[in-house]
Amino acid sequence: MHDTRLLVTSIVRVSGTGESSGFVRWVSKGERRVLKTWPILESRFREFDLNPRGGLRGGRGIGSTEDRLVIAMTDRLYVFDRQWNLVAELTHPLFGEVHDILVEPDGVWVTATASDALLKVGWDGQLLRSWSWRKDPALAEALGLGAWAGDAAQVDFRDPRQLPPLYDFVHINGVARAPEGLLLSFGFVASGATRRFQSLLGLPGRLLKGLGLDTSLARPSRMFAMRFLGARYSSSTWLGVLLPEDGPARIVARQEGVKIPNHNLHWDEDALVFNDTHSSQLVRQAMDGSGRRQVRVPGTPAFARGLAPLGAQRFIVGSQCPTALYEVDLQAGRSELLCELGDNVHECVYAVHAVPDTFGEPPEQLWSSAAPPVAAAVDAGPRAAAVGR
Template sequence: AAEVDYRDPRQLPPLYDFVHINGVARAPEGLLLSFGFVASGATRRFQSLLGLPGRILKGVGLDTPLARPSRMFAMRFLGARYSSSTWLGVLLPENGPARIVARQDGVKIPNHNLNWDEDALVFNDTHSSQLVRQAVDGSGRRQVRVPGKPAFARGLAPLGGQRFIVGSQCPAALHEVDLHAGRSELLCELSDNLHECVYAIHAVPDTFGEPPEQLWSSAAPPLAVAVDAGPRAVAMGN
């Protein structure tokens, strides 16, 4: 039997990625998991139809773009454009069974960056282009829209209080989002290329070296961002 590297989602069979785990974070009780894209039955059937030509070509040994794993991986999200799926936040405690702590139905693209923030959950509602903070018990919710066409909100770093840095796609940019004040402010634009997107944002210590010049070859360096406590620098990936 052929071996599959399950660490690489591009190598998985078209109908394997049923929940699309795209985030793991610490929580007081254990681990917080983001099931970014729980495909419905209709979505899976449509994905199967979209992937059929590629599977046939691969079966007869033809190496064409339709038969490549990356193409078949993309079919999962293309299928969702014509049906719907669900995003789930799942708490996996150290003791006891896993339980759902957040849910959003009818998503067309996965949500990202689920994190625990005091007594609430904070995540990028990529489907609706918003940063969301909602109480774990469902008693309250705040959201602020992230600009972009599309925004594809992804990448999240806390600044203290209810202030966060959030990344976007078009333009690829960093925004300071204040959930308490209900506002979003552009910090810097990294690229206007539609195919580039902020992937992750991480705080680094003061001892972190200066980034290489080629990092800014197609974008202006980020503006200085005040952080209430902890590390003073922010690194981006796109």
């Protein structure tokens, strides 16, 4: 009997220095259990990040072709061949707080929330394409961010000490292929009022930094956490954005009043499927607005995240409490527990990916038993390229 094997990454919130901030798991769908677990490789900048939730913690997106599998961390991509040899480690100064990825035959699309960038890198680490809302004046105005458009800061976005005071304007956290081009998830577009509140709360830190005092209040990552505090008293928006092969980007889906980011995207015939993390639901929404289906993902909180399509409107979705995987059937309107992954109430599933049958069983030690990477830490392009399409 054929068994679908799933690769799953997770984040452990509020994990301290010296503790593992996330895991990679190998899961048998047929046996409904975890077969192997590996701690992630931590970012070398993690000690400088003050965001208590995600920040530089945990594993990120996963993707594959028939020949290559990619596991993303917060500032780099690890590329494996069919035998689970680590054949490349790819990174770039714009890889600040990497989220989901899309793996295609010629390279990897990467969403990076700190730099507000969508990037495509080749298998040799070279930057093939880049795009940001900042370079699309019409989209920036539609987002209410016209005042903040223009060139991004020229810094290494992987290092939280270099981040500008205000960053991560749209929380670009998902990318998927659609017939016309790419679908993007703008997970959390804060309102102008939230931005102003965040700026006000960060004023003491900016003054301290101006005086040359490197305190926790002066760290941009602390300002980011203040944005979510501001969102409690103001509205924020999730957006699905279509980036066609030709022509300008356009907004194709919208959800107002979100307090936490929504996640993941998948094109399903004529509809968009995404995790409504705010409401703990998996949603299928017709692109023409003619219909919508949703199924609740269990959990207290669920924090629904991770999306692996199984076909026929069935998906594997992850949750936080419990840290678990659920099989969600949108047509039948039900969700069923596949298996629990752990009992840490602070651990949340990040990504779920069905691994192609062309890959064998992974080794007992995923990282240390792999061959040395052949393209380690490739900083493609300029130190921090201006982001444009």
